[in-house]
Amino acid sequence: MIEVRGLSISHPGGICALDSVDLDLIEGQHVALMGANGSGKTTLIRCLNGLLQPTSGSVLVDGLSTSHVDDLNQIRRRVGMVFQNPDDQLVTTSVEAEVAFGLENCAVPVDLMRQRVDEMLEAFSLERYRHTPPHLLSGGERQRLAIAAAVAMRPVYLLLDEPTALLDPASGEELMRWIERLCLDQGICIVHVTQSPEQASRAQRLLVLRRGSLAHDDKPVVVFADGLSLEEDGICAPFSVRCARSLPLPLDPLPLTIEDLDRQLAHWTEPASLERPSEPCDDVVPQMGIRHVSHTYAEGVPEPIQALDGVEMEIGRGQILAIAGASGSGKTTLVQHLNGLLRPTRGRVELDRIDLTDENRLPLMQLRRRVGLVFQFAEAQLFAETVAEDVAFGPQNVGLAPAKVDEAVATALDAV
CATH class of the missing domain: 3.40.50.300 (P-loop containing nucleotide triphosphate hydrolases)
Structure with missing residues (x-):
């Protein structure tokens, strides 16, 4: 014990x-x-x-x-x-x-x-x-x-x-x-x-x-x-519990799983009128293009790792995009291509039709200002002595005036 x-x-x-x-x-x-x-x-x-x-x-x-x-x-x-x-x-x-x-x-x-x-x-x-x-x-x-x-x-x-x-x-x-x-x-x-x-x-x-x-x-x-x-306490109840609480009849015992909820609702009749969900909007302007991108780690060694293979997709302005996949499917590798941290083994990534490898038209500093990235492990990008100094690091490096840096830090900290 x-x-x-x-x-x-x-x-x-x-x-x-x-x-x-x-x-x-x-x-x-x-x-x-x-x-x-x-x-x-x-x-x-x-x-x-x-x-x-x-x-x-x-x-x-x-x-x-x-x-x-x-x-x-x-x-x-x-x-x-x-x-x-x-x-x-x-x-x-x-x-x-x-x-x-x-x-x-x-x-x-x-x-x-x-x-x-x-x-x-x-x-x-x-x-x-x-x-x-x-x-x-x-x-x-x-x-x-x-x-x-x-x-x-x-x-x-x-x-x-x-x-x-x-x-x-x-x-x-x-x-x-x-x-x-x-x-x-x-x-x-x-x-x-x-x-x-x-x-x-x-x-x-x-x-x-x-x-x-x-x-x-x-x-x-x-x-x-x-x-x-x-x-x-900042804790959300299981989905099945939240569903049960939204119903006009009490469920006892409280269903902790979807299977429990399904069994208890087997004889429940739903209301005749339910709001139809809104249709998704297809009018999206492409801003970033991934063109047949492949990436191989340790290329040329006996056991190279093929992380991406011919990925083709577009990301629109103002779009919220979810990237899902099993562990090791290439999710992190893909997003690290989007701000130039990784370069494709084959293919290219474009921002407003400009190849990210073309530093004459899109300098790396400008790219990083336009495409932010938060790593899977926060510790990989936090290194200053205080929270405010960490948040201020980026704005300072792109040349903002001290007053603008302070304003940006205050706004960011308030937002989160």
């Missing part, structure tokens, strides 16, 4: 991240942890295996204290963790070596180690990448690799910080089934940080943090029934 008593953490500047949290976590339980951004979710799970030390209070893992240095080695064997950003924990030069890394450090016998590595590569659909360097995987594939390496260690408790955030829906669903099997078959306690109410509804227990305090601790059906309070 993990016993948390009076756990508080304060960051420099008097910022309270956790405030007197009391909590027990038992083996074999699937626990979801939700809360608004900045509510203390990541801070809490990093305390559970001793990565962070409390300002006050205590954390005991099967009687071992995270505050005692001599206990930390045993605690971290028992409590595995997968970070929100997989790059924070991938350290080797191949997928196979990454899965084996923790096992080697714990002196697992070679035959058993090979067996576990093979099991994890197959279970997480990574077999074809066995000898691939992790940095050549997509974000979702790196996330799967980090989870596989943690599960290979056979922990008693497993902490997952938004493990499906980078995964496509099919891979996310597969991981959720894995979580349920690990709890049921191996008795592992899994603490699953998530922003997805649908995923949280599948847990046995749901914790909700509000500004560092534990606001809810109950079964998901009980927590999600308190709709108004959850909205104050």
Whole structure:
């Protein structure tokens, strides 16, 4: 059992991240942890295996204290963790070596180690990448690799910080089934940080943090029934619950899944008149053109990676465009072509009919002013000492006057 008593953490500047949290976590339980951004979710799970030390209070893992240095080695064997950003924990030069890394450090016998590595590569659909360097995987594939390496260690408790955030829906669903099997078959306690109410509804227990305090601790059906309070915590109820609340008849019990909702509505007759959705507007002026674009990573080596193959599309002025695809399908590679971070192996990308590689007609500085890009991992583009300095960096580099920079920063911060 993990016993948390009076756990508080304060960051420099008097910022309270956790405030007197009391909590027990038992083996074999699937626990979801939700809360608004900045509510203390990541801070809490990093305390559970001793990565962070409390300002006050205590954390005991099967009687071992995270505050005692001599206990930390045993605690971290028992409590595995997968970070929100997989790059924070991938350290080797191949997928196979990454899965084996923790096992080697714990002196697992070679035959058993090979067996576990093979099991994890197959279970997480990574077999074809066995000898691939992790940095050549997509974000979702790196996330799967980090989870596989943690599960290979056979922990008693497993902490997952938004493990499906980078995964496509099919891979996310597969991981959720894995979580349920690990709890049921191996008795592992899994603490699953998530922003997805649908995923949280599948847990046995749901914790909700509000500004560092534990606001809810109950079964998901009980927590999600308190709709108004959850909205104050920045949490949305599952789609099925929101649908049920919009109906003119109460549904009991509250449906946590679409399947539950469908069963309860089997004999319900819908109103005769419903508003027809508006038709999409097809009058879009093309502004950016992707012309038969292909991109190959590590071209010329024995195992090149074909990320894009003959992509042809147009993006219109004022258009909102969604790009979907499985992990490793080329989504990030495609968007990084749109502001010149990557150049096509074949084909071209045009902005207002100008090839992005034509720097005489479209200098790189002008291109980057017109086509902004937010990376998958925010840490890859944040580097200043303060939030305001980070926001001001771009406007300053394009030569805006100080007063205009201050105005742009104020407007941007207010918008978000």
